Amino acid sequence: MTKTFDYYFDFGSLATYLAHTQMDKIKAETGASPIYCPMLLGAVFKATGNSSPVSVPAKGKYIFVDFKRFADSYGVPLNHNPFFPIITTTLMRMLTALQMRSDTRMSEFMDLIFKSIWVDALNLNDPEVVARVLREAHFDPTELVNLANEQATKDRLRDVTTQAVERGVFGAPTFFVGEQIFWGQDRIEQLKSALI
Amino acid sequence: MTKTFDYYFDFGSLATYLAHTQMDKIKAETGASPIYCPMLLGAVFKATGNSSPVSVPAKGKYIFVDFKRFADSYGVPLNHNPFFPIITTTLMRMLTALQMRSDTRMSEFMDLIFKSIWVDALNLNDPEVVARVLREAHFDPTELVNLANEQATKDRLRDVTTQAVERGVFGAPTFFVGEQIFWGQDRIEQLKSALI
Numbered sequence: 001m002t003k004t005f006d007y008y009f010d011f012g013s014l015a016t017y018l019a020h021t022q023m024d025k026i027k028a029e030t031g032a033s034p035i036y037c038p039m040l041l042g043a044v045f046k047a048t049g050n051s052s053p054v055s056v057p058a059k060g061k062y063i064f065v066d067f068k069r070f071a072d073s074y075g076v077p078l079n080h081n082p083f084f085p086i087i088t089t090t091l092m093r094m095l096t097a098l099q100m101r102s103d104t105r106m107s108e109f110m111d112l113i114f115k116s117i118w119v120d121a122l123n124l125n126d127p128e129v130v131a132r133v134l135r136e137a138h139f140d141p142t143e144l145v146n147l148a149n150e151q152a153t154k155d156r157l158r159d160v161t162t163q164a165v166e167r168g169v170f171g172a173p174t175f176f177v178g179e180q181i182f183w184g185q186d187r188i189e190q191l192k193s194a195l196i
Numbered sequence: 197m198t199k200t201f202d203y204y205f206d207f208g209s210l211a212t213y214l215a216h217t218q219m220d221k222i223k224a225e226t227g228a229s230p231i232y233c234p235m236l237l238g239a240v241f242k243a244t245g246n247s248s249p250v251s252v253p254a255k256g257k258y259i260f261v262d263f264k265r266f267a268d269s270y271g272v273p274l275n276h277n278p279f280f281p282i283i284t285t286t287l288m289r290m291l292t293a294l295q296m297r298s299d300t301r302m303s304e305f306m307d308l309i310f311k312s313i314w315v316d317a318l319n320l321n322d323p324e325v326v327a328r329v330l331r332e333a334h335f336d337p338t339e340l341v342n343l344a345n346e347q348a349t350k351d352r353l354r355d356v357t358t359q360a361v362e363r364g365v366f367g368a369p370t371f372f373v374g375e376q377i378f379w380g381q382d383r384i385e386q387l388k389s390a391l392i
Binding site: 048049050055058059062066069165169170171181183 | 261
């Protein structure tokens with residue numbers, strides 16, 4: 001039996017980008033694989049009464065310093081995105097659609113979007129920029145937008161988000177090993193310990 | 197020259213209790229000593245627009261699990277205090293007064309109050325309970341209350357709190373090594389790295 005862990009996330013979360021860069025390492029060190037659970041973080045915040053750390057200016061200033069320290073320790077690039085917050089609804093729907101179709105390019109799509117937001121610091125609030133990024137990576141933007149707009153896609157993303165809140169998720173990334181919950185990219189060591 | 201770091205805290209913070217249990221280890225491993233900066237966390241929250249993590253129920257539930265994991269890894273006791281939040285104004289003023297007098301029992305006082313709140317789970321919102329705890333440890337409650345009520349004590353605690361906010365503090369514990377800021381008991385490893 002393959003070990004797995006549930007991984008709830010949203011592209012718009014800087015902490016999740018950092019966690020995402022560590023997935024291969026987690027797999028290599030634990031033999032466990034993530035079950036990707038795309039959710040809408042904004043909806044999670046609304047349902048739980050939580051809010052982005054940047055809503056407290058001093059905290060927002062600190063966490064960027066903190067995330068940069070982790071990025072440096074991981075040896076990965078990280079840039080402030082001046083267009084933050086990125087409204088990720090369509091992007092998360094595209095990902096959900098790829099997952100529902102068991103599309104083999106799902107992983108590539110995730111890498112692309114995380115990099116576009118948190119390394120290339122692009123304005124993915126602009127559909128034209130999204131389309132260009134997708135085309136350059138040989139995805140079909142029109143097809144993905146159509147898939148994103150299907151009711152079944154929207155329903156699935158909403159259901160996963162609702163389920164996340166029911167399981168106790170209030171932020172991203174959140175990991176579950178069985179019913180053990182771990183919140184934050186800074187809990188990856190604890191996650192790994194629970195998986196070994 | 198002795199290495200030091202500034203340590204902003206409030207007895208009412210569970211995370212700070214955990215950090216407090218690690219002070220001797222930090223000193224032993226780095227040779228650095230904390231400069232204790234007692235502040236009022238409630239006033240910091242008000243000034244920065246921050247709030248206690250327990251104000252988000254799902255987060256409050258999670259962080260106790262998270263703190264318990266750290267307590268277990270540190271090998272220290274931790275109990276939920278049913279009287280939380282503890283209004284710590286008088287306790288922080290007492291500590292400030294001891295610090296202003298360079299009282300040799302300051303360290304013992306800190307250990308006592310942290311233990312009373314986060315191990316013995318006592319109701320330190322009740323002045324009678326505070327008086328009993330202090331008497332049992334051979335402190336003079338009347339003298340400490342009188343010191344706490346001195347204007348100079350109140351002014352000093354307010355000044356340190358104001359200074360904390362000016363330096364970017366929004367939660368507890370917060371550490372500074374020079375102008376490098378570290379927030380949270382879960383940043384002790386980073387703090388140690390900055391001190392070595």
